[in-house]
Amino acid sequence: MKTEKFKKELFSWGKACVIGLFFAFLVSALVVQPFTVKGSSMEPTLDGEDIWTSKDDGDKVLIFKSGYMVGIDPKYNDIVVIDSRVERERSLTDNFKESPLVNALLDETQGNNYWIKRVIGVEGDKLEYRGGTVYRNGEALVEEYLQEEMLFPFEEVTVPKGHVFVMGDNRNESRDSREIGSIPKENVMGKVVLRYFPFNRVDTVE
Numbered sequence: 001m002k003t004e005k006f007k008k009e010l011f012s013w014g015k016a017c018v019i020g021l022f023f024a025f026l027v028s029a030l031v032v033q034p035f036t037v038k039g040s041s042m043e044p045t046l047d048g049e050d051i052w053t054s055k056d057d058g059d060k061v062l063i064f065k066s067g068y069m070v071g072i073d074p075k076y077n078d079i080v081v082i083d084s085r086v087e088r089e090r091s092l093t094d095n096f097k098e099s100p101l102v103n104a105l106l107d108e109t110q111g112n113n114y115w116i117k118r119v120i121g122v123e124g125d126k127l128e129y130r131g132g133t134v135y136r137n138g139e140a141l142v143e144e145y146l147q148e149e150m151l152f153p154f155e156e157v158t159v160p161k162g163h164v165f166v167m168g169d170n171r172n173e174s175r176d177s178r179e180i181g182s183i184p185k186e187n188v189m190g191k192v193v194l195r196y197f198p199f200n201r202v203d204t205v206e
Helices: 002-030 093-096 100-106
Strands: 032-036 061-066 081-083 114-122 124-131 132-135 163-167 186-199
Touching: 032 186, 081 163, 114 132
Parallel strands: none
Antiparallel strands: 032 061, 061 186, 081 114, 081 186, 114 163, 124 132
């Protein structure tokens, strides 16, 4: 009798765990997802882990995915995670594959395809470089968040329809749209909304 009761309780706990994992999987794939900042391209806004060592000391952030998935467009100064593989078409399946739970089960990491950058231009914007300053539609951007003055010029670009133009805050140490071009909106995975680690720097991200 006790054995049967134990089996029922065990089954009940197991079912609850499976349901809990399933909902956690859905949330991480479609609503919010944690990311670790890598490299120095977003300093001083976000500190990244050293890509040359295995030390995991980069800022930990949460990205909100649902907004962009239902058609809300990225806006100026949004800090976003992008899929840098602009030559391939993304699908809903990618969101599930990128879930931390799936990565944990497969013993995989985020990889180097996902970059955290700042939205500088949206479709139709003309962006150009003049004397260390970025101009958008003829007006100089006031960018107090920059690590230092931008040293390297880039060719004038008009952001195509359905795309955004992104850059890192550490302009002289950042791979971004200057290298791979404007980013299709479907490659913008989500907006960074919170830094949750290290604990002494927990805050919303702007």
